[in-house]
Amino acid sequence: MSMMPKIDTPKPGMPSGALAMLILRVLQSGSLHGYAIAQRIHLLSSEVLEVEEGSLYPALQKLLLKGWATADWGISETNRKVRFYNLTPAGRKQLETELQEYDRVTQAIQSVLRTA
Amino acid sequence: MGELYRRLRYLLQRNRHSQELADEMDFHREMAARAGRPASLSFGNAVRLREQSREAWGWTWIDRLIQDLSYAGRTLLRSPGFTMTAILVLAVGIGVNITAFSLFNMMVFQYLPVRDPASLVRLQRRSPDASTNTISYSAMLFYRDHARTLSAVMGTFGTSVLQLESDPQPVSSNFATENYFTELGIQPSLGRLLDPAQDRVNGSAPAVVISYGFWQRHYGADPNIVGKVIHLNQKPATIIGVTPYILPSLGNQHPDLWLPMNQIAYFIEGNTTLIDTGSSGPIEMWGRLAPGVSAKTAEQELLSLTNQLRKVHPKDIWDNEYIRTDPGGHDQIMQPEMLATMAMCGALVLLILAVACANLGGLLLARGVAREHEISIRVAIGANRKRIFRQLFTESLLLSSLGSAAGLFLGYIVIRITMAHANAPLWMTATPDWRVIAFAVAVGLFAALLFGFAPALQIARQRQRKTIARQMLLGAQVAASCVLLIVSGLLVRAVQHALHTNPGFGYEQVISIDPGLSTHGYKPADARNYIEQLSNRLRTIPGVTSVSLTSMTPLSHFRVSTISNTINGHLVRIFPFQVDPEFFSTMEIPLLRGRNFTPREEHAVIISDTLARKQWPGEDPIGKQDASGSAPGDVVVGVVANARLMDIQNGDTVELYHAAQEANMADLVILIKTAGVPEGFIPSVRTITRSLDPKLFPEVNTLKEGFRDTTRSSGNIAMVVSLLGFVAVFLAALGILGLVAYTVSQRTKDIAIRIALGAKPLHVLASLLSQFSWPVALGLVVGIGITAGVSHTMRGVLYGVSNLDPFSYIASIGILLAIIACAAFLPARRALRLDVARALHQD
Secondary structure (H helix, E strand, O other), rough: OOOOOOOOOOOOOOOOHHHHHHHHHHHHOOEEEEEHHHHHHHOOOOOOEEEEEEHHHHHHHHHHOOOOOOEEEEOOOOOOEEEEEEEOOHHHHHHHHHHHHHHHHHHHHHHHHHHH | HHHHHHHHHHHHOOOHHHHHHHHHHHHHHHHHHHOOOOOOHHHHHHHHHHHHHOOOOOOHHHHHHHHHHHHHHHHHHOOHHHHHHHHHHHHHHHHHHHHHHHHHHEEEEEEEOOHHHHHEEEEEEEEEEEEEEOOOOOHHHHHHOOOOEEEEEEEEEEEEOOOOOOOOOOOEEEEEEEHHHHHHHHOOOOOOOOOOOHHHHOOOOOOEEEOOHHHHHHHHHOOOOOHHHHHHHOEEEEEEEEEOOOOOOOOOOOOEEEEEEHHHHOOOOOOOOOOOOOOOOOEEEEEEOOOOHHHHHHEEEEEEEEHHHHHHOOOOOOOOOOEEEEEOOOOOOOOOOOHHHHHHHHHHHHHHHHHHHHHHHHHHHHHHHHHHHHOOOOOOOOHHHHHHHHHHHHHHHHHHHHHHHHHHHHHHHHHHHHHOOOOOOOOOOOOOOOOHHHHHHHHHHHHHHHHHHHHHHHHOOOOOOHHHHHHHHHHHHHOOOOOOHHHHHHHHHHHHHHHHOOOOOOOOEEEEEEEEOOOOOOOHHHHHHHHHHHHHHHHHOOOOOEEEEOOOOOOOOOOOOOOEEEEEEEEEEEEEEOOOOOHHHOOOOOOEEOOOOOOOOOOEEEEEEEHHHHHHOOOOHHHHHHHOOOOOEEEEEEEEOOOOOOOOOOOOEEEEEEEHHHHHHOOEEHHHHHHHOHHHHHHHHHHHHHHOOOOOOOOOEEEHHHHHHHHHHHHHHHHHHHHHHHHHHHHHHHHHHHHHHHHHHHOOHHHHHHOOOOOHHHHHHHHHHHHHHHHHHHHHHOOOOOOOOHHHHHHHOOOOOOOOOOOHHHHHHHHHHHHHHHHHHHHHHHOOOOHHHHHHHHH
């Protein structure tokens, strides 16, 4: 087991929906299957964040339910049938609002940390 | 909205989705393995993970429910004895409720199978202080011709008896407006029915329609019956058709013959119904609301028509009179006064359900002890209390659904039997409709909450050994069955009272003769003439000891009038009679004070003892004026004993007698008292009436028959309630038996040791049963309290129920205690005959 921090169920103090936001963000550049999404987040976070199946797949289901993403069948690099997730227009909009919200909160936190 | 749509679409493809998710995760693990990471998930965790992922869609409760249900099903199958007992107890508890509701539903909600029954209305004259269910022919025509809100008006003229050819048995006949059958969309089984287009067969005798039953009985289902000429009251009539086998009729009337209303005077000579002006008459009026018109709108229009009528007949229309519309397309017209009875029946059947549920709750608790092992294992491997509670409650739900299904079946059987016995209309069906099904589901859920919730909670918290819950359940059972028993005791006593106490008059030897003079248009002088002749002739029959006259036939329901007056703040029902002086001796009503009338004496009244006491307590009523219900200036000349002539089951009514005047003569009924069997006198009475005036066809009945009819219904009610009471007691006894047996089985060892150490068996028994004594006592107290509280309401429903009938209370409590004692004693005795050594070696 690695000593990396794991994104599991959102812990208190962590902005909820952070994982959903990350998934939406990596899907912005094109469709990916579940494993690739986890990989992409892992790489982009300079291997700091490791996404477990235990939190990835519930989060993906939520995205499908909310209509932010759709899943289509495709063929993986290993020649297997697998589901690829695509962002929907609603998903793009959601990502925008989440990013704005995230910026607002982080700026607020930072200004408190700097001035207090 | 989109989200809900996606959720539902997911639900429909749940299995596929689940499979896809599994594949996806497999792929994920495969890829992870390739990348040189060990698979971080065992298979079990993978399953859990899938479940977590699916939770997002919000349908996992269905899977859980299916799991819980299948587990519950397996559990119940493992103990068939318990399951059968539980279903049986529930079937009884839920079944009586379903039966009661079904009957109510059939009478009040089920529509007659006629054309557009929802728009049919019954029309009746009402005012704040008067009401009648019939109207005159001329007023009916007025409403028919002017009401825009009614697309049709139908009238029927209640059952008259006509003489067919020279048969000894008269036939019952209804006159109906010609549009009656066409408006209801009824098809003949033979020939044709009355038809506004052709009410007379070209120049031949007036038309008559015969009922299917009469065609079968009287004409042997002769296929060539149509066209046959018969003689009714010696008037020729042509049979034009036969009603269908199943005839849904307004107001549930089933005469042998149907005749066109415009022929009343033809068949009943001298009858003036068709030519009388004014508003009061014998016609029952029905209407059909015009399309899109509500009953309220129709009532408003009819009110304005009533006000127009008042201008023409100011004397006939009451103050503030209006025409009330009631839904007419049902078997029974829901009257507000029926509500009290229905509420009482509802309360009684709910009590049965309560007993059944309390009983079953006790059983479940006892089972909880037997299942401690299973539950503790499940807790140990990580099931949480909530989940265990849900599991147990699912079992209860499954049981109650099975019980509901069994109850539906039971109810169906009971209703079939009831219908066969109660001569229900043939179109009624006992098959449950959606309302009954919905009711069954609701009662099932309610029952599950009643019997399953608390035990499931207790068991999930592993507190099922606490006796308090069991004692509460026992107390509830005792209270509910106590109420039922006492109520049934009161009812049985009330009926007994009505049947076997002296009603205050003698009826066994009396025959009533209703010549129907007013229906035949007799004028008062002719009527007096006829009655005098008839009375004289009747007196000559050997064995007739007394002949008298009355305006109301005792013990009948025909032409009964009552006055409701407030006397000293209490509402009293008064029956006003017009009688001749001999009436009191014919009916054996003793004169207590004052004197009898002289024939046709004016301005004199005789009152019953109770009326005298109510109006002038402690005073001498003789010579007083303004007796309640009498006309101004009438003086009380005598007081007679109470006689429950018109309402034998009600000791609260009072009677008021006027001397019959010449003007009433056409409305009087002759009563004769006979020595010997009254039925034997009927033929000679008929011979005399025929010789006096062959146009008349008097109705001759014994009062005994009327008595039987009057008391039958309350006898039935008492029987049903007693049955319910005994069902409840049986259930309660069963519950107590189980409870004590269970307690004994729990304390076998303890008892064995005590007996081994030389304790007296009686002491052991006493200590064993002592924990049940206070819930039983409390249950009794609560039950008696509730009964005393509701007995007042019951009095309103069933006359003759006394408020405090100590005998009923004591007897019911005695029976209940005896049954409880037996139920407790049987298993306890087994405990005392224990083989001590074996009991100690048991565990």
